[in-house]
Amino acid sequence: MVSWQRGLWLFFVPSFGLLAVVLLWPLGYAIYLSFFDYFLGTGTRTFIGLGNYIELLSEARLWRSMWTTIIIAFGSVALEFAVGFALALALYRLNSSAKVFSVLLFLPHIVTPVVAALFLKWMLAANWGLVDATLLTFDITPPDWLGDPLWAKVSVILADAWIFTPLIMMVLYAALQGLDASLIEAAQIDGASNWRILRHVIIPALIPAIIFTISVRLMDVFRFFDLIYVLTGGGPGTATETITMYTYQLGFRMLEVGKASALGVITLVIVAALLLSINRALNSIYRGGDR
Amino acid sequence: MDLRSRPVGALAGVVPALLLAAMAAGPAAAQDTIRIISHRQPALEYYTGKMAAALPEGRVTVELMPIDRELELASITMSSQSDAIDVLYLNDASFQRFAANGWLEPLDDLWEKYREEYDLDDFPQSVIDAVSYDGKIYAMPIQTNTELFFYRTDLLEEAGIEPPTTMEEYAAAAAQLHSARTAGTIMSLKPVDAALNEAHWYMNAIGDGWFDDAWKPIFNNAAGVEAITKLKEMTQYAPRGFTAHANDESTINLQQGLAAMGLQWFTRAAAMDNPEQSRVVGEMGWVAPPGGGARIANDGFAISRFSSNDRDEMFRMMAEAASKESMREGAQFAMPPRLSVLEDPALAEQFRWYTAAREAVESGQAFPAMPDFLDVGEIVTRHILRAVTGEAEVQAALDQAAAETESLLASRGYYN
Numbered sequence: 001m002v003s004w005q006r007g008l009w010l011f012f013v014p015s016f017g018l019l020a021v022v023l024l025w026p027l028g029y030a031i032y033l034s035f036f037d038y039f040l041g042t043g044t045r046t047f048i049g050l051g052n053y054i055e056l057l058s059e060a061r062l063w064r065s066m067w068t069t070i071i072i073a074f075g076s077v078a079l080e081f082a083v084g085f086a087l088a089l090a091l092y093r094l095n096s097s098a099k100v101f102s103v104l105l106f107l108p109h110i111v112t113p114v115v116a117a118l119f120l121k122w123m124l125a126a127n128w129g130l131v132d133a134t135l136l137t138f139d140i141t142p143p144d145w146l147g148d149p150l151w152a153k154v155s156v157i158l159a160d161a162w163i164f165t166p167l168i169m170m171v172l173y174a175a176l177q178g179l180d181a182s183l184i185e186a187a188q189i190d191g192a193s194n195w196r197i198l199r200h201v202i203i204p205a206l207i208p209a210i211i212f213t214i215s216v217r218l219m220d221v222f223r224f225f226d227l228i229y230v231l232t233g234g235g236p237g238t239a240t241e242t243i244t245m246y247t248y249q250l251g252f253r254m255l256e257v258g259k260a261s262a263l264g265v266i267t268l269v270i271v272a273a274l275l276l277s278i279n280r281a282l283n284s285i286y287r288g289g290d291r
Numbered sequence: 292m293d294l295r296s297r298p299v300g301a302l303a304g305v306v307p308a309l310l311l312a313a314m315a316a317g318p319a320a321a322q323d324t325i326r327i328i329s330h331r332q333p334a335l336e337y338y339t340g341k342m343a344a345a346l347p348e349g350r351v352t353v354e355l356m357p358i359d360r361e362l363e364l365a366s367i368t369m370s371s372q373s374d375a376i377d378v379l380y381l382n383d384a385s386f387q388r389f390a391a392n393g394w395l396e397p398l399d400d401l402w403e404k405y406r407e408e409y410d411l412d413d414f415p416q417s418v419i420d421a422v423s424y425d426g427k428i429y430a431m432p433i434q435t436n437t438e439l440f441f442y443r444t445d446l447l448e449e450a451g452i453e454p455p456t457t458m459e460e461y462a463a464a465a466a467q468l469h470s471a472r473t474a475g476t477i478m479s480l481k482p483v484d485a486a487l488n489e490a491h492w493y494m495n496a497i498g499d500g501w502f503d504d505a506w507k508p509i510f511n512n513a514a515g516v517e518a519i520t521k522l523k524e525m526t527q528y529a530p531r532g533f534t535a536h537a538n539d540e541s542t543i544n545l546q547q548g549l550a551a552m553g554l555q556w557f558t559r560a561a562a563m564d565n566p567e568q569s570r571v572v573g574e575m576g577w578v579a580p581p582g583g584g585a586r587i588a589n590d591g592f593a594i595s596r597f598s599s600n601d602r603d604e605m606f607r608m609m610a611e612a613a614s615k616e617s618m619r620e621g622a623q624f625a626m627p628p629r630l631s632v633l634e635d636p637a638l639a640e641q642f643r644w645y646t647a648a649r650e651a652v653e654s655g656q657a658f659p660a661m662p663d664f665l666d667v668g669e670i671v672t673r674h675i676l677r678a679v680t681g682e683a684e685v686q687a688a689l690d691q692a693a694a695e696t697e698s699l700l701a702s703r704g705y706y707n
């Protein structure tokens with residue numbers, strides 16, 4: 001290292017300072033609070049060590065909400081990826097009108113999620129909502145979109161997909177622009193079918209972008225809150241109560257700050273472990289290549 | 292009385308608010324503006340309007356929202372001791388908790404000071420008790436609210452059914468009137484507030500109530516299981532989406548002729564005869580809820596202990612809204628707690644639902660007088676909804692709710 005490089009660490013200080021304030025301090029404070037029995041109503045804190053963790057980990061509600069989170073997260077991302085990839089391929093095949101279509105398809109993602117959720121809630125409202133009213137006009141009795149435990153999950157997945165599919169579509173469409181067209185032409189000359197071109201040329205070329213989109217969306221969807229809060233409030237019962245909804249209930253409804261903090265820490269650990277495993281699996285597929 | 296000529300004594304203060312509370316404060320947190328937050332319903336729209344009109348224009352900002360959101364916003368803001376909210380609407384259940392937490396300003400000195408000017412002795416002692424905690428008055432009573440049984444007179448007459456007086460008659464009538472187009476009954480099972488109200492009725496009319504004398508849960512005993520089983524059975528006659536329905540949705544269902552009857556608040560009665568909103572003008576009748584035990588509540592407006600505005604001015608603003616003249620006009624939206632207004636015989640002639648309301652007040656029941664009942668409600672409604680939607684058996688769901696309730700109350704010192 002030359003002498004002028006020794007002072008470069010100073011450039012690191014502002015960004016680290018910012019991170020420390022907005023990320024590390026709240027995280028550290030949450031970890032600290034998680035060791036206390038702290039009900040905001042009384043304002044008194046009692047140190048209970050791992051008491052909150054033990055109580056939470058022995059609760060069926062935690063594991064139920066974790067399972068719901070996993071179902072909704074994987075359901076949403078799978079649907080978003082499948083539809084987003086299909087749309088990206090469709091746009092790739094278009095020549096002149098691709099830009100117009102991409103803008104139109106991107107519109108749901110421009111709307112603020114809470115506004116989109118409110119919009120969807122009124123669309124899915126029983127009897128007088130747009131969807132119900134339309135189907136009832138044709139004498140079709142629709143399911144209870146937000147009131148039935150199964151359909152409530154499906155509605156949340158569809159709503160999330162409606163908002164975030166355009167993001168995946170745009171990322172994959174951008175990645176497709178960097179694809180070497182001569183590879184596809186060579187495969188076509190060799191007589192490869194569309195499916196084989198997709199399987200053996202396009203997908204391998206897009207794997208870095210695919211890993212990126214799936215990882216980012218999974219991280220996002222594991223902590224998504226606004227959509228469920230507006231659409232179902234975690235109900236009916238606990239049908240759509242994800243881990244973030246449960247944390248919210250504990251912290252902001254019950255004012256059990258210590259327990260909510262402990263749940264936040266547990267969630268962080270579980271989700272980080274889960275995402276690391278998924279990333280590792282995707283990376284190994286990538287490194288494995290097109291076998 | 293006009294308060295416009297009085298000086299404004301807004302205090303400046305630096306608030307060590309949490310980030311979230313600061314966000315919750317929103318644009319209305321300017322120091323010299325009195326910020327009122329309230330549940331959104333016709334009566335409260337009227338009374339908050341009266342409060343805003345009592346002071347110079349721009350002095351008061353009013354935000355109306357669903358009760359759950361309001362309580363959440365108030366809890367976050369006040370637990371951080373922020374002065375972002377000055378005056379807030381509280382129902383009986385939330386009032387207890389806020390007072391116990393020390394978040395409300397005691398009003399006894401102001402009550403005494405303005406006793407004669409606003410004829411505050413006109414409020415009956417039972418109402419004063421309802422807005423008092425630990426011997427201190429914390430809120431200005433604004434409405435006595437009770438749940439009524441709404442029913443379509445035309446549909447019942449056509450089917451030869453008398454308005455139900457028991458739960459069995461109610462169930463039979465709902466079954467008979469239920470059709471693809473018109474649900475037999477509304478049911479508001481959106482957690483927490485709406486579902487808790489509905490469950491409260493069943494738990495009192497069929498069950499033995501919520502707690503014994505030592506605050507031990509009894510809602511999971513045989514009578515409680517029978518109550519929630521009946522509630523679950525009745526959902527087959529409810530409009531689709533009932534688990535996401537609160538008062539607004541149920542009111543719309545009744546107004547639009549999509550349901551034949553059901554439990555709803557007194558404050559929603561006038562909306563049935565509003566031709567701009569309702570398709571059933573003149574066709575709705577009211578009786579006291581079958582079996583009794585539906586919720587009654589005395590609600591009011593309280594001053595935040597952390598408000599930096601002039602408490603004298605805020606009290607007079609609330610008292611103006613709760614004056615005799617104001618309540619006489621507001622009687623169309625809510626049952627006024629003032630004796631002189633309530634006993635006016637012209638009311639029952641003018642508003643068809645008052646006769647039923649007086650009966651409902653006598654047969655109704657308030658929530659248990661505990662500061663933590665809303666937290667208990669969060670637990671109980673979650674498990675009742677699990678039972679209703681088939682996630683769990685009724686007995687198992689209620690047992691789980693009772694265990695969690697007992698654990699919560701133990702942690703809050705109820706059994707020490």
